[in-house]
Amino acid sequence: MSYLVAVLCLEHIEQLLMTSHINPSSTAKLITPVCFINRVAFAIIHIYTYIYVKHQKNEFPLLISSGLCLLRVIAIPLSKVLGVKDRNRIRAPSIPKLEAFYKQHSQQPSQSEVVGLGKQCGLSQRKIQTWFRHRRNQDRPSNTKKFCEASWRFVFYLTSFIAGLGSLIDTPWFWDQSECWRGYPKQPVSEAHYWYYMLEMGFYLSLLLSVSVDVKRKDFKEQVVHHIATIFLIGFSYIANYVRVGTLVMLVHDSSDIILEVGKMLHYALWTTTCDFLFVLFALVFLVTRLYVFPSRIIHTTLIVSMEFFEPFFGYYFFNALLFVLQALHVYWAYLILRMVYRFAFVGKIEGDVRSDEESPVDDNDEEEDGGECSWEQRKDAINSRLASLANNCVLNNLTNQTNINSRVPKTR
Structure with a gap:
């Protein structure tokens, strides 16, 4: 148009x-x-x-319909044939106060703004940050x-x-x-x-x-x-x-x-x-x-x-x-x-493309696929389990166990 x-x-x-x-x-x-x-x-x-x-x-x-046909009838099916896949992104829940701040003020609030929004909405800072990350990813093409x-x-x-x-x-x-x-x-x-x-x-x-x-x-x-x-x-x-x-x-x-x-x-x-x-x-x-x-x-x-x-x-x-x-x-x-x-x-391959056919890297670190996103509590439990596993298998723990074993062996006279 x-x-x-x-x-x-x-x-x-x-x-x-x-x-x-x-x-x-x-x-x-x-x-x-x-x-x-x-x-x-x-x-x-x-x-x-x-x-x-x-x-x-x-x-x-005719001109308008031909342009729409190019995109809907040819381009989109061709993308599927060539193997173009879209990422499944989590949609941010509807929170009017956060949505108004996102559209009117900033898409990336500062730490002080996150604290203020958390008090207004009754949510933790982590949930506020997660909501804005999902909302930004939702707008990504x-x-x-x-x-x-x-x-x-x-x-x-x-x-x-x-x-x-x-x-x-x-x-x-x-x-x-x-x-x-x-x-x-x-x-x-x-x-x-x-x-x-x-x-x-x-x-x-x-x-x-x-x-x-x-x-x-x-x-x-x-x-x-x-x-x-x-x-x-x-x-x-x-x-x-x-x-x-x-x-x-x-x-x-x-x-x-x-x-x-x-x-x-x-x-x-x-x-x-x-x-x-x-x-x-x-x-x-x-x-x-x-x-x-x-x-x-x-x-x-x-x-x-x-x-x-x-x-x-x-x-x-x-x-x-x-x-x-x-x-x-x-x-x-x-x-x-x-x-x-x-x-x-x-290097042998192109990484971090700096040509004009790449997106702005504002939210590159925020991009996460559906299924890879978990709550903070789940992440904390996963971290604790990994630390526990590491503690059981680390060298220092092995040395401690070896010392305990040696202490239980009867001493020879």
Whole structure:
């Protein structure tokens, strides 16, 4: 649904730009910061009316139903076939005061807060801590949910990459990046590239709109920065008619994400050997595309080659600044990937995954399966029995028993 709303927003912005008497393909140098902000603000003002007034009724049942079918009819059964298993988690009992504190204040109360909650609810501190642990585990996404999220992203990246490559393979700027600026700013935009832009922009807007409900990752903040920078990059490149180089940027980014999402899917299915192979393949593709192709081909042509065709203006500096933000994120993620490659090469397996396809480690120590959870009294009895067994078998006790035996042996004269 969020993806559909994003596409509707983009179509409305496109209509506003086409009727604003400012043709971005012919007057790119007139785009100043004030002009750019005014256009965006003018479009945002009308988005609410466009979505909630003109589109109250469900006018796109096929699009929505196809997305639901992908998740319910294909993704979920596929997860079962591949062997994805969900952990059985204990549901926290209904305690209104604890539930209100959990939702309104904190999911991990401090020791003083635990004491206060225990007095209010008439429960021990141990039971309060156990309730919050169960409640946190209850909100953790299941492996099936994470598999479905990775599967629909895989479908998008694969579709987008094939569509982008098919629309660019015959273009001159795909092979010679200097052609991105020949004839600029009067460069016509083909229908294929227009829909390629709509597809990518709608996807990244949907990621930003659904960031609060998606699975939290270790690089959550970096992902948000990446989505915002990408949205500004796609939107501004279309307004400034940087469409040719913009299509190359999107194609480069989609190439490695396909392998990443497949690796996530098989990771949740515990296909360890296949995941290791895909991780190595992903690392190679990511390092080549993000650390070589992106800076040497794309940033080089936007930063240096473009100045051979026109003088720098606001769009030149703004667009390159966004590209450098993306490149900084690429370097950060490459560092994490190289750490994993080092562990994989010298340890032999990947432990403590630091890539972006892992969850936030906030509650890693709190995760416990059903049947492995027991009450504090049961744990205490188990500990006491183990201590008793240890006391009966320890070396010190054996020495004591040996001394008692020797004391009972009659002494020889």
